Amino acid sequence: MTGNEACAEGALAAGLEFFAGYPITPSSEIAEILADRLPRRGGRFIQMEDEIASLGAVIGASLAGAKAMTATSGPGFSLKQENIGFACMAEVPCVIVDVMRGGPSTGLPTLPSQGDVMQARWGTHGDHPAIALCPRGVRETYELTVRSFNLSEAYRTPVILLLDETIAHTSEKVVLPERVRVVERGRPSGPPERYRPYAETETDVPPMASFGRGYRFHVTGLAHDETGFPTNDPPRIDRLIRRLDRKIRGHADRIAQVEERIEDGAKVAVIAYGSTARSAARAVRMAREEGIPVSSLALLTIWPFPAEAVQRVGGRVRDVIVPELNLGQVAHEVEWALGRGPRVHSLSRVDGDLIRPVQILELIREADAR
Secondary structure, three states: HHHHHHHHHHHOOOOEEEEEOOOOOOOOOHHHHHHHHHHOOOOOOOOOOOOHHHHHHHHHHHHOOOOOEEEOOHHHHHHHHHHHHHHHHHHEEEEEEEEEEOOOOEEEEEEEEEOHHHHHHHHOOOOOOEEEEEOOOOOHHHHHHHHHHHHHHHHHHHOEEEHHHHHOOOOOEEEEOOOOOOOOOOOOOOOHHHOOOOOOOOOOOOOOOOOOOOOOOOOOOEOOOOOOEEEHHHHHHHHHHHHHHHHHHOOOOHHHOOEEOOOOOOOEEEEHHHHHHHHHHHHHHHHOOOOEEEEEEOOEEEOEEEEEHHHHHHHOOEEEEEEEEEOOOOHHHHHHHHHOOEEOOOEEEOOOOOHHHHHHHHHHHHHOOO
């Protein structure tokens, strides 16, 4: 199956009940598959008039208790940002799949890119929490789609799944698990009249009631108190914004997922993600075959950024190579995490073609020979 097919299958396995979207290359196959499969399982599929409305419908479905998702690419992802901010502030779980393509604007509709990394973190305004996952292949797309739903429900927040065109349209033989772990959102246990939709809890994640189930509550994108009604009281606003940040940052060690390999005697480490991590893995194997020890780190979680893992791997070497299909968005984060430690080399490509293993290998050789 392809990455887009695996994404659709993973969403169904995670319990998807509602999809709203608008066709856009290179994500359209996700909607096409779910338009056929989801209604057969009792779910609902709606093609909306645009990307803004698509996420609005997803937010409404989630508030009514459904597990909900949309899928898009760069231009559509830009249009969704206002509603992503609303979902962050109102703490509405949902999954947004962004199959990245070249930009800005219409850019390169049929070619891969990794240019939406920073938009996934800072696309919507204000200080807000962000979770973004990034698979390296088809099987991992299935697994991380399921995990996106689980994280969204567990932390009551939108989760972004960052594919790229290469992963979306690569066809690979995969063995899917017969069962997957599925997480459900926390529900209120008390009577409706005592329910506070944004009450502070030990986990910083308040329980979530569904509209139409006897619980009445207010939902707004404005700063609000525990009841959900708007407030201009500075202490309450401060508690709200800090709790929203803390519920993700405070669980970053549980959310962050990486694959690391530290080689004794390595002078060089390669840090990569998405389809570029495939090229990086091949380059590292080629270097080791030449007798060059190389450490490696693959980022499956981009946000919250796994700085501790970067420091574990990068802090033991002299040079760090970060290949990516943009002008150094993650390389910047790696530099920030490592401080005045090793030299960070950004290997970027923005012409719609992939970074080849030999390009990474050449940098490994140069760095190791210094």
